[in-house]
Amino acid sequence: MSEPTARTRALHWGRRVLPLLLLCVLPFYLDAFWLRIGLFSLAAAIGAVGLGLLTGTAGQLSLGHAFFLAVGAYGYVWLAGEPGPGLPPVLALVLAVLLAGAAGGLFSPVAGRVRGIYLGVATLALVFLGHHVLLTADSVTGGFNGRSVPPLPGFTDSDPQLVLLGVPFGAAERLWYLGLALFALTWFTACGLLRGRPGRALTALRDSETAASVMGVHVARYRSTAFVVSSMYAGLAGVLLALAFRRVVPDYFALALSVDYLAMIVIGGLGSVAGATAGAVFVTALPLLMTRYADQLPLVAAPGAADGVVGPTEAARYLYGAAIVLVLLYTPDGLRGLTRRLRTRRRLERPPATATSSREPTPAVRPKEHTP
């Protein structure tokens, strides 16, 4: 936390703005397939950042993330669609996020009191409950077949027609920018949270509830607020996923989805925004890529092939299962820890510009202490 000079500040901003610019020009070069992978990854990243805040930073395990994604997705569909109030979609988006937060808030008497792994078990109930409601409340959720998602105005293929620099801008291109904007918002807010007072309080809660409370942190309140904030990110991710899928079905929001999100934050590295993002991209893009290139991969059958062989989706699951095991064994702090270590090593190999170790020498012989 040393004082920033003009040069380090320029570097700091460059490192943030450059990737964003790069992501902004992608629609001009990539086709819809890649943009859809990107969009799903962005949506997953938003959800993973939220779960990372709860599980990685506050140390509260949640298996109920799929439930809050569903609240966001179905909330948007119902609020903006028919049957439903038919609100303007942008308003419906905002309200869906708030709805997910409110759902998290309703759970806060539990989320504030129950610690760590026990919360994981408690939230498990939410997933089953949610799934059941999605299947049975036909009038709101459309039952087993789900509902089609009303598009955001301006984010469809042909309303209005748009061609930029010779590239036709369809729904994939436009939604990509929406996803990017929402992800940027997520990144900005989550980093602000983590580096600010709430982030420190939550880290303290995770490392020692006792220490946090005697330093003045209201344990229950911070736990439940972290749960609400995490639910809101999940709700936002749910809305974006709904817009990307164009149809929401109950079976998508099952326990496996919650586990996927846990896999993302473990692979990426607990407690960091960049890590959660990397993990989200990995877990989301892998099955899609394997499906696309199934015919060129060894040991993987093309989708729809005869049984007895490994399909691309299962293969992807095996792969990220293996990735979790490898991460836990060799780099428990995830991809983020890996990059941090590589960076430190590179810095150490360089001749030291400034002396960093300044431990004062301790006397070799411990002088005998006299007693009064």
Add this chain to the structure above:
Amino acid sequence: MSTSAPRPQATEPPELRVQEVTVRFAGLTALDDVSFTVSPGSVHALIGPNGAGKSTCFNVLSGLCRPASGTVRLGDAELTRLAPHRIAALGVARTFQNIVTTEGTVADNLMLGRHVHSRAGFAASALRLPRAVREQREHLAKAREIAELTGLERHFDTPVALLSYGDRKRVEFARALCLEPSVLLLDEPVAGMNAAERARTAETVRDVRAELGLSVVLVEHDMGLVMRLADEVTVLDFGRRIAHGTPDEVRGDPEVLRAYLGTETPQEDVA
């Protein structure tokens, strides 16, 4: 010692009065009718053999443990009914016998100590509102000041996990000071330190007491330190208060000698 200006102390710290506190853990009486008073601005040592109830007493003072009976009052406030974070907000800070720091740099840990003095919530921090950013900057400056006071300024941006044992103890101490407490509870602040580190810590405790005008309650096994620092000493044994007084009075007390040495005709001094 740094040149930082002493905190303007409008009033001296309130009196901490422990009255007839009893704590039972399923049949075991950890504290039995213990009373003592920490007069404002003094260093009060709490000593006794292992298992005497010193740490339990600290847990009662900081709200982690609720007594079966008895009261703890800080000025007009009754502490035994308050949650730990409320007690912290009243200006009672503590350190732990086994170091309890959180992940992150020394700065992160000290900023945790500024928690009760800052207000930025989830929304303000997420949106990085100007007042949240300004508040963070101000408190970082204050934390740096306290790091200088405790000799941690070189390690300010170092992850706590990389520090030596003595330095981590000091981080805990500095974190408690960041709370700007009126009463500071130190649980074995020099345990496991070498002589140089002990002397330095003792000096820091004396300095902050003089500079910030706070009351200190000290649990410590190092009798040399206790006798040098303490204004008053309370001796516990098996949860009971067996002696009380100035260091000199306590040193000669036959009950104390018996508790520490277990004989009726002690050969040595208390040590």
